[in-house]
Every structure is written in C-alpha cells, then in structure tokens.
Amino acid sequence: MSEPSLLQLSGVSKHFGGVIALRPLDLEVAQGEILAIAGSNGAGKSTLLRIMCGAESSDTGRILFEGIEKHHWDIASTRKLGIEVVHQGLALVGQLSPIENLFLGREFTLGSDRTPFLAHRRMERRGQDLLREVGVRLKNIHEKTEDLSGGQRQAIAIVRAIGWGKRLVILDEPTAALGIAESAHVNDVIRSLRERGLGVVLVSHRLDQIIELADRAVVLRNGVLVGHLEGSAIKAGPLAELITGEHAGQVA
Amino acid sequence: MSDRAFKLVLSWGSGIVLVALVGAFVIAAPTTFATPDNARNILSQAAPGALVAFGETIALIVGEFDISVGYVASLCGVLFTGFMVNQHFGFTEAVLLTLAVAGSLGLISGLVVTRLGVNALVGTLGVGIMALGLNYLYGGGATIAGPTPNIVSQIGYGRSFGIPNVVLIWLALAVVLWLFSEGTVTGIHSRAVGGNQQSARLASIKVRQLKTLAFVMSALLAACGGMLISAQLGSGEPTAGDGYLLDAFAAGFLGSGFYRAGEFSIPGTVVGVLILQVGYTGLAVLGQPTALRYLFEGLILIFALALSSVVRRMRASR
Numbered sequence: 001m002s003e004p005s006l007l008q009l010s011g012v013s014k015h016f017g018g019v020i021a022l023r024p025l026d027l028e029v030a031q032g033e034i035l036a037i038a039g040s041n042g043a044g045k046s047t048l049l050r051i052m053c054g055a056e057s058s059d060t061g062r063i064l065f066e067g068i069e070k071h072h073w074d075i076a077s078t079r080k081l082g083i084e085v086v087h088q089g090l091a092l093v094g095q096l097s098p099i100e101n102l103f104l105g106r107e108f109t110l111g112s113d114r115t116p117f118l119a120h121r122r123m124e125r126r127g128q129d130l131l132r133e134v135g136v137r138l139k140n141i142h143e144k145t146e147d148l149s150g151g152q153r154q155a156i157a158i159v160r161a162i163g164w165g166k167r168l169v170i171l172d173e174p175t176a177a178l179g180i181a182e183s184a185h186v187n188d189v190i191r192s193l194r195e196r197g198l199g200v201v202l203v204s205h206r207l208d209q210i211i212e213l214a215d216r217a218v219v220l221r222n223g224v225l226v227g228h229l230e231g232s233a234i235k236a237g238p239l240a241e242l243i244t245g246e247h248a249g250q251v252a
Numbered sequence: 253m254s255d256r257a258f259k260l261v262l263s264w265g266s267g268i269v270l271v272a273l274v275g276a277f278v279i280a281a282p283t284t285f286a287t288p289d290n291a292r293n294i295l296s297q298a299a300p301g302a303l304v305a306f307g308e309t310i311a312l313i314v315g316e317f318d319i320s321v322g323y324v325a326s327l328c329g330v331l332f333t334g335f336m337v338n339q340h341f342g343f344t345e346a347v348l349l350t351l352a353v354a355g356s357l358g359l360i361s362g363l364v365v366t367r368l369g370v371n372a373l374v375g376t377l378g379v380g381i382m383a384l385g386l387n388y389l390y391g392g393g394a395t396i397a398g399p400t401p402n403i404v405s406q407i408g409y410g411r412s413f414g415i416p417n418v419v420l421i422w423l424a425l426a427v428v429l430w431l432f433s434e435g436t437v438t439g440i441h442s443r444a445v446g447g448n449q450q451s452a453r454l455a456s457i458k459v460r461q462l463k464t465l466a467f468v469m470s471a472l473l474a475a476c477g478g479m480l481i482s483a484q485l486g487s488g489e490p491t492a493g494d495g496y497l498l499d500a501f502a503a504g505f506l507g508s509g510f511y512r513a514g515e516f517s518i519p520g521t522v523v524g525v526l527i528l529q530v531g532y533t534g535l536a537v538l539g540q541p542t543a544l545r546y547l548f549e550g551l552i553l554i555f556a557l558a559l560s561s562v563v564r565r566m567r568a569s570r
Contacts, residue, residue: 091455095446118436120435
C-alpha cells in the first residue's frame with residue numbers, strides 16, 4: 001500500500017453469546033483508496049462495520065488510527081476523528097426534517113456554539129449547500145424525513161456522511177434504494193471522496209459496483225476474512241467464488 | 253383525499269375539535285358559557301392539569317410513559333402546604349424542598365428505567381406508589397390547612413393585568429417548554445430519541461441521560477401542578493392530584509393531532525388540555541351531573557388514543 005494507513009484493525013473479533021460473528025481478522029484502509037467489503041448475508045459485514053465506526057466494541061485485537069492505537073473507540077470519538085457512516089438502515093429519525101437529520105448530534109448553536117440554543121438558520125443554509133453540492137433536490141426541506149421517498153432518504157444519509165466525513169467514509173449498501181442514474185451519481189461522489197484523499201469503505205452486494213469502484217476488496221464468509229483482491233484482480237468470478245466458497249465448476 | 257388536505261387535517265385536527273367544542277357550548281349556553289368570566293374560569297381550572305400534562309408530554313416525547321405524575325402531584329401539594337403550615341418554612345424554602353423531593357423521585361424513575369431496564373409503565377407506577385406512601389407517611393391522609401405566606405393566595409386567587417396568576421404561570425411555562433423543545437439541542441435530541449432511539453444512539457446522542465432528564469422534568473412539572481392545586485384550594489389535599497394522570501395522557505395524545513401530527517408536543521398538549529377543560533366546564537355550565545364529566549373524560553381518552561393510532565397508521569400507509 002503506497003498511501004499512508006488510515007484505519008487499521010488488528011486481530012479484531014466479536015462474538016454474541018455463543019455465536020461467533022467475526023473470527024480474529026486484520027484489515028487496513030488507507031487514505032485515498034476505496035476498500036470494498038463483500039460477503040453474503042450473515043457473513044459478518046455489519047458487525048465489522050459497527051466495530052469500525054465504534055457502534056460495537058471488539059472482543060479482541062487493536063484498532064489503530066493513523067498508526068496510533070486507540071483505546072477508546074466509540075461513535076463520539078470516531079466522529080471526532082472524521083469517520084462517518086452511511087448505515088444500511090440509514091439511521092435517520094423519520095419525525096425530523098432533512099436538515100435536522102443532517103445535523104443530528106452536532107447541531108450548530110447560537111453564540112459561537114457556546115449556548116444551548118439551536119442556530120436554525122445557519123444549519124439551514126449549510127444544509128442546503130451540502131444538498132446542492134451532492135445534487136440533491138428537495139421540494140420542502142422542512143418536511144418530515146419519513147415523508148420523503150426511499151431514494152431521497154438514502155440521499156440524505158449519504159449527504160450527511162459526506163458532509164461531515166473528513167478522513168474516512170464507510171458506506172453500507174449506499175445505492176440499495178436508488179435507480180440507475182442516481183446510483184451512477186453516487187458512484188461519482190464516492191470516487192470524488194477518494195480523489196479528495198479520504199478513505200472509503202464500501203460494503204455492497206453489487207459486484208458490478210465493487211468491480212467499478214474498488215481499489216481493493218476483501219471478502220467475508222461466516223465471520224472469516226477469506227480473501228483479498230487488488231486492482232485488476234477484482235473480477236466477478238473470483239469475488240463470487242470467495243463469497244460462496246464454491247469454485248466455478250462446482251456451481252450446479 | 254389529496255396529500256396536502258391530508259396533512260392539513262393531521263396538523264390541525266385537534267384544533268378543529270377544540271373550536272367545534274367551543275362552538276357547540278356557545279350555541280348551547282350563549283349567556284353562561286360565552287362570557288369573559290367563564291373563559292377565565294376555564295383557563296384557571298386548566299392550570300394544574302396543564303402542568304402535569306406538560307410533564308407527561310416531556311416523557312412521551314422521549315418515547316416513555318410516566319405513571320407517577322398524579323401521585324407525585326398529590327404528594328407535592330401536601331408537602332408544599334405542610335412545609336409552610338407544620339414546619340413553618342417560608343414560601344421559597346417550601347417550594348425548593350418540594351421540588352427537591354419530586355426531582356429525586358424523577359431521578360429514581362429515570363434510573364429504574366434506563367439503568368435497571370425496567371419497563372417504564374411498571375417502573376414509574378412503582379415510583380408513584382412510593383410517592384403515595386410518602387404522602388401518607390407525612391400527612392397521614394388528612395387535609396393540611398393553616399396560615400401560609402400571602403404569596404400563596406396571590407398565586408392561587410390573584411390576578412395580574414386582569415389575568416389570573418395561575419393562567420399566566422401555565423401559559424408562560426408552555427412558552428418556555430415549547431422553546432426548550434424546539435429551540436435547544438436537548439430538545440431536538442429528545443425528539444430524536446423518541447422518534448428513533450437506535451438512530452439517535454448512532455448519532456452519539458446520550459439516550460439514557462436524556463430519558464432520565466425527561467423523568468426528572470416530568471416529576472418537577474407534576475410537583476408544580478400539585479403546588480398550584482394547593483394554592484388554588486388553599487389547603488393540601490392528599491388525593492387532589494391523583495386524577496390528573498389520565499387527563500395528562502388524554503391531553504398529550506389529543507395533542508398528537510395538532511401542530512406536529514403523530515408526534516407529542518407542547519403546543520399540542522395545550523390544545524389537548526383546553527379540549528378537556530372546555531368539555532368539563534361546558535358540561536358543568538349546562539348543569540350536567542358530575543358523572544357525565546367522567547364519561548366525557550373516559551370517552552375522550554379512548555378517542556385521543558385511537559386518534560393517535562389512526563394517524564400513525566395513515567401516515568405509514570401513505
């Protein structure tokens with residue numbers, strides 16, 4: 001890897017009761033690269049993702065950020081480091097407006113952030129800028145997020161991650177609810193993140209998306225990291241084999 | 253129904269009910285209901301229930317229930333009067349001490365629900381029964397009456413600018429709580445927790461602390477309601493606040509058909525409180541037996557809960 005390391009997981013594992021979700025694995029994401037994580041349902045992708053963003057603690061191993069070991073790794077601290085996530089469930093609050101969702105947990109306040117009072121107008125302006133940058137058009141930004149279409153909600157979640165993500169953006173099935181044109185647009189946005197020097201982790205079921213975007217790809221199967229592909233080696237055949245664990249000739 | 257019309261009905265539904273109710277009583281009793289005196293009466297009677305309802309609303313906003321509010325209001329009415337009459341504390345000391353007791357009970361509710369993981373319905377019921385116990389421990393179930401500082405009767409019966417002080421108090425609190433809910437970080441985080449706890453957590457919002465704060469605020473507001481009852485009655489009645497629990501729920505759920513459809517809110521609760529009080533006063537003005545009031549209360553509570561449920565389902569299906 002030529003670029004400096006951003007996030008490094010070393011010997012990280014996780015179990016829930018008697019179920020082993022992840023066996024000890026090593027993973028590394030660098031600045032300016034797109035790392036794809038592939039695997040079928042139940043492979044452990046979500047658990048891995050949650051550990052990466054601090055939503056879940058790992059049972060073993062170490063987590064390093066820019067080469068420095070982090071002993072305290074939760075959502076608040078990962079956000080401070082500039083790590084952002086687009087969760088598969090979007091993690092939006094339906095009752096709130098798109099702007100309120102964009103700023104949830106890091107609202108602008110009056111008096112240069114020294115008072116507890118919300119700076120509604122400042123957030124509205126900044127929010128609209130962010131939406132425009134990513135090409136999202138909303139008829140009414142004061143509408144409840146739950147009243148928007150699935151695609152619009154996904155767009156809000158993506159805009160939120162991109163707007164706040166300064167070092168690493170993790171995307172879990174970011175184009176699941178999007179049409180072809182919108183998906184292509186999101187792919188462009190993901191590429192632009194890499195161009196800006198951010199690290200990108202992309203979890204996707206869509207092999208075509210992985211092949212198109214990823215610099216490197218790792219595959220999880222039953223909680224084990226079973227394969228690692230780079231560059232031109234990232235192809236449908238090898239990916240599918242690693243995901244299913246069956247060689248091409250064996251598929252009935 | 254078009255989308256716009258649908259949203260309009262959802263956002264104003266309860267407001268329309270209130271206006272219709274007022275209109276109905278004005279027509280039924282034009283000389284006795286539609287008077288400034290009666291309007292003052294309605295707003296004054298609504299005061300203690302409104303405060304308790306605001307407390308319940310704060311809990312509802314974060315997605316919880318607080319069953320203790322009625323018992324806490326009763327306890328605090330007794331303590332407030334008792335501290336002045338029996339222990340001869342001044343007004344300020346009596347208020348602060350009463351709030352301290354209420355706050356502690358709210359804290360217990362918060363910890364029981366967020367740390368021990370006890371369901372709020374059961375947990376706060378337990379705290380409510382504790383309040384009941386404390387009530388009888390302190391006062392023995394007797395009414396506490398005696399000389400209290402002048403300010404108490406000023407609050408209970410006095411007026412400022414021609415408006416009863418109790419009305420100014422509850423309307424002012426409504427504004428303050430509304431600003432808190434809409435205009436502060438804690439307010440919006442509370443709404444987020446109530447809307448989607450998981451999403452709130454992923455946004456690094458401290459869910460447990462917010463819920464505990466909500467229970468403390470609920471108890472404090474219930475205490476204020478209880479103290480207001482005592483000020484209005486001129487004595488500490490051990491069961492005076494008990495009945496406010498159901499009204500608080502009814503007002504909160506009625507409120508979800510106003511302002512922010514399908515969501516609990518302070519402005520919504522204000523409308524809910526007024527619907528209830530207009531109903532009670534209207535029935536009284538028409539000379540209807542008290543039994544009818546209970547019927548009205550029960551029906552309205554069911555209507556309010558059903559309305560809330562229907563609204564949610566209609567939103568989901570759109």
